[in-house]
Amino acid sequence: MIKISHVSHQIAGASILNDVSLMIPRGGITALIGPNGAGKSTLLSLIARLTPLQGGQITVDGADVTTTPTDALARRLSILRQDNSVAARLTVADLVGFGRYPHHKGRPTAEDHAHVEKALEMMGLHPLSGRFLDELSGGQRQRAFVAMVLAQDTDYVLLDEPLNNLDMKHARQMMERLKEAARVSGKSFVIVVHDINFAAAYADLIVALKDGRLHSLGTPEEIVNRPCLRDVFELDIAVETVGGHPFALHQIAPEPLVES
Amino acid sequence: MPSDSAAFLPFPAQRRMQVKPLVLLALLAVIAVGLFLTLGVPAGAWEFALSFRAGKLAGLILVAFAIATSTQLFHAATRNQILTPSIMGFDALYLMIQTSLVFGMGAMATLDIDPVVKFTAEVLVMMGFSTALFLWLFTARSRDLHLLVLVGIIFGTLFRSLSNFISRMIDPNEFVVVQGAMFARFNAVNIDLLWISIGLTALTLPVLWHMRHQFDVLALGRETAIGLGLRYRRVMFAAFGMIGLLVSVSTALVGPVTFFGLLVVHLAYRILPGARFAPTLLASSLIAIITLVGGQAIYEHVLGLQGTLSVVIDALGGITFLYLLLKGVRR
Ligand SMILES: Nc1ncnc2c1ncn2[C@@H]1O[C@H](COP(=O)(O)OP(=O)(O)OP(=O)(O)O)[C@@H](O)[C@H]1O
Ligand SMILES: [Mg+2]
Numbered sequence: 071m072i073k074i075s076h077v078s079h080q081i082a083g084a085s086i087l088n089d090v091s092l093m094i095p096r097g098g099i100t101a102l103i104g105p106n107g108a109g110k111s112t113l114l115s116l117i118a119r120l121t122p123l124q125g126g127q128i129t130v131d132g133a134d135v136t137t138t139p140t141d142a143l144a145r146r147l148s149i150l151r152q153d154n155s156v157a158a159r160l161t162v163a164d165l166v167g168f169g170r171y172p173h174h175k176g177r178p179t180a181e182d183h184a185h186v187e188k189a190l191e192m193m194g195l196h197p198l199s200g201r202f203l204d205e206l207s208g209g210q211r212q213r214a215f216v217a218m219v220l221a222q223d224t225d226y227v228l229l230d231e232p233l234n235n236l237d238m239k240h241a242r243q244m245m246e247r248l249k250e251a252a253r254v255s256g257k258s259f260v261i262v263v264h265d266i267n268f269a270a271a272y273a274d275l276i277v278a279l280k281d282g283r284l285h286s287l288g289t290p291e292e293i294v295n296r297p298c299l300r301d302v303f304e305l306d307i308a309v310e311t312v313g314g315h316p317f318a319l320h321q322i323a324p325e326p327l328v329e330s
Numbered sequence: 331m332p333s334d335s336a337a338f339l340p341f342p343a344q345r346r347m348q349v350k351p352l353v354l355l356a357l358l359a360v361i362a363v364g365l366f367l368t369l370g371v372p373a374g375a376w377e378f379a380l381s382f383r384a385g386k387l388a389g390l391i392l393v394a395f396a397i398a399t400s401t402q403l404f405h406a407a408t409r410n411q412i413l414t415p416s417i418m419g420f421d422a423l424y425l426m427i428q429t430s431l432v433f434g435m436g437a438m439a440t441l442d443i444d445p446v447v448k449f450t451a452e453v454l455v456m457m458g459f460s461t462a463l464f465l466w467l468f469t470a471r472s473r474d475l476h477l478l479v480l481v482g483i484i485f486g487t488l489f490r491s492l493s494n495f496i497s498r499m500i501d502p503n504e505f506v507v508v509q510g511a512m513f514a515r516f517n518a519v520n521i522d523l524l525w526i527s528i529g530l531t532a533l534t535l536p537v538l539w540h541m542r543h544q545f546d547v548l549a550l551g552r553e554t555a556i557g558l559g560l561r562y563r564r565v566m567f568a569a570f571g572m573i574g575l576l577v578s579v580s581t582a583l584v585g586p587v588t589f590f591g592l593l594v595v596h597l598a599y600r601i602l603p604g605a606r607f608a609p610t611l612l613a614s615s616l617i618a619i620i621t622l623v624g625g626q627a628i629y630e631h632v633l634g635l636q637g638t639l640s641v642v643i644d645a646l647g648g649i650t651f652l653y654l655l656l657k658g659v660r661r
Contacts, residue, residue, distance in 0.1 A: 120553045144559025151553055158406075158549040159604050168550060172559040176543025202604065221556070 071097050075127035079112055088282045096324040098252050102262045104108035104279035105303055110262045111152050114228045118149035132228055138188055144172035150224040152230040162214045163199040164291050166190055169221030187220035192247055208235040229261045245272045270294040271315045278302045288314055331560035346610050355616035362624030369631035381637035385521050392527055393580045396619035400576040401591030402611055406549040407569040412654050413479055414591045416478050419486030420577045424456050426493035433496050446526045455580040520583050527579045534572045542608040587640055589647020594618040596650055
C-alpha cells in the first residue's frame with residue numbers, strides 16, 4: 071500500500087499540491103486522472119522521491135520514501151516519467167537492461183537477462199531491440215521506456231501517461247498486459263491517463279485530482295459519470311454503458327440534459 | 331533500418347566487437363610512444379635523450395588521461411556531449427586560483443613554499459570550487475542544454491578575464507611566475523610537478539573502476555538515475571571532485587587546452603557507439619595518447635617545430651565543437 075498523508079508542495083511560492091492524503095491499495099490498477107496542471111505528475115515524482123518532499127509523508131509498504139535507502143526503494147517501486155529522453159546513445163536492449171540495475175548493480179546475471187527479454191516481449195520490442203533510441207518513432211520509444219520500467223520488476227509501478235504516442239492497438243495491448251501482470255503477479259500499477267475510458271475499463275480504483283487537491287476517489291462507476299466528470303474537468307460529457315463499463319463520449323458535446 | 335548495432339548481440343559478442351578497435355588503438359598508442367622516444371635521437375646521446383624524453387612522455391600520457399577522463403565524466407554528469415570542463419573555463423578557474431595565490435602572497439613567498447604542498451593545496455581548492463559550482467549549476471533540476479552552453483561559455487570568459495585581471499594587478503616581475511602556466515606547452519611539461527601529479531591522478535583510478543557502472547546510470551539523467559536507485563548526489567560529488575583534480579593536473583602540467591577533450595572523446599563515441607563508460611574511457615584515453623604523444627613526436631622531432639601542436643589540436647577540436655553545435659545538440 072502507498073500511503074500519502076498530508077502532502078503539500080510548492081514551487082516558487084505557488085501551491086502545486088495542497089494537503090493531499092490518500093491510500094493506494096496493493097495489487098491492481100489505480101488510475102490518476104485530472105485536468106492539465108492538476109498536479110498528477112508532481113504527486114508521482116514525490117512518491118518516487120524524484121522531487122524531495124516538502125510537507126507530509128509518503129510510505130510504500132511502510133517504508134518512508136525520504137528515509138529509505140534509495141537503492142532499496144528502487145527494488146520496490148519504479149517510475150516512468152511523462153517526458154523521457156536520454157542524452158547517451160543507447161540501444162533499446164541497453165536501455166531496458168538499465169531497468170535491472172537496482173538488482174545487479176552493473177553485473178547482470180542470467181536472471182536479469184531473462185527479465186529484459188520478458189519486458190521486451192511484453193512491449194513487442196523484439197524486432198527493435200538493436201536499434202538506437204534516436205532511430206525509433208515516438209510510440210516505439212515510449213514502449214522502450216515502459217519496457218525499462220517493467221524490467222525493473224517492482225511491486226509498485228508508477229506510469230505517467232504510458233499511453234502517450236501509442237496507436238490504438240498498442241494502447242489497448244499495453245493496458246491488457248498491465249492488467250494481466252497485476253492479476254498474475256499481484257503488482258500494483260498507478261497510471262496517469264487522459265483517455266478516461268481506459269481508466270473506466272481497466273482501473274480498479276480511480277483517483278481524481280483537481281487544482282492540487284484530491285477531488286474524489288472511487289470505482290470507475292463512481293467517478294466516470296456525468297456529474298463527477300463535469301466537476302473534475304469542467305466539461306459536460308455524456309456517459310453511456312458499454313460492455314459493463316461506463317464509457318464517456320468526451321469527443322463531442324452531448325445533447326443538453328433535460329431538466330427533470 | 332535496423333542498424334548493425336553491437337548491443338543487439340548478446341553481451342559476450344558485444345564485448346568482442348569492442349575488443350578489436352581497442353586493441354588497434356592500443357597498438358597505435360604503443361607506436362606513438364615508440365616514435366616519441368626514438369625519433370631523431372642523435373647518435374651517442376641515447377642515454378640522455380631517453381631519460382629526458384621519458385619524463386616528458388609520462389607527463390603527456392598523464393595529461394592525455396586527465397583530459398579524456400575529465401571530459402567524459404563531465405558529459406556523464408551533465409547529460410550533454412558538447413560542453414567540456416575546459417569550454418566551461420575550468421582550466422581558467424585553476425589559473426585564477428594560482429594567480430590569486432601569487433597576488434595574495436607575493437611571488438617570492440609562493441616560490442618559497444614546497445611545490446608539492448602548494449600544488450596539493452591548489453588542487454584541493456580547485457576540487458572544492460568546482461564541486462560547489464557545478465552542484466549549484468547542475469543538480470537543482472535538469473536544465474535546458476542551450477542555456478547551459480551559454481552559461482558555460484560565459485563562465486569560461488569570466489574566469490579567464492578574472493585571472494587576467496588579477497595577473498595585471500601583480501607586479502610585472504611576479505607576473506613571470508604565473509605567466510608560465512597560461513599557455514599550453516606540450517614541449518615543456520612541468521617535470522617538477524610530475525610525481526605529485528602521478529600520485530594524485532592514481533588516486534582516481536580505483537574510484538573510476540569502482541564507480542564505472544554508476545557513471546553509466548548517471549549518464550541517463552537525474553530523474554532516471556534516482557529512479558534506478560543511484561545515490562545521485564554522492565555520485566555527482568565524486569564526478570566533480572575528480573574533474574576538479576584532473577583539470578588541475580593537466581593545467582598545471584601543460585597549461586589550458588580548450589577543445590582537446592571534446593575532440594578525443596567524440597572520436598571515442600564514434601569508434602565505440604553505444605558503449606559503456608569504461609570501454610569508452612579506455613578508447614578516449616588511448617586516442618588522447620595517440621594524438622598528443624604521436625603529434626608531439628612528429629612536431630618536435632620530424633618537423634622540428636616547437637610548441638605549436640596545441641594550436642593544431644585546438645583548431646581541430648574547435649572545428650568539432652562547431653560541427654556538433656551546427657548539427658544540433660543531441661539531448
Ligand atoms: N518547474 C515548475 N515551475 C513552476 N511551476 C511548475 C513547475 N512544474 C510544474 N509546475 C506547475 O505545477 C502544476 C502541476 O504540474 P503537473 O506537471 O504535476 O501537472 P499534471 O497534472 O501532471 O498535468 P498534465 O496533465 O498536463 O501532465 C502546474 O500548474 C504546473 O504549471
Ligand atoms: Mg503530468
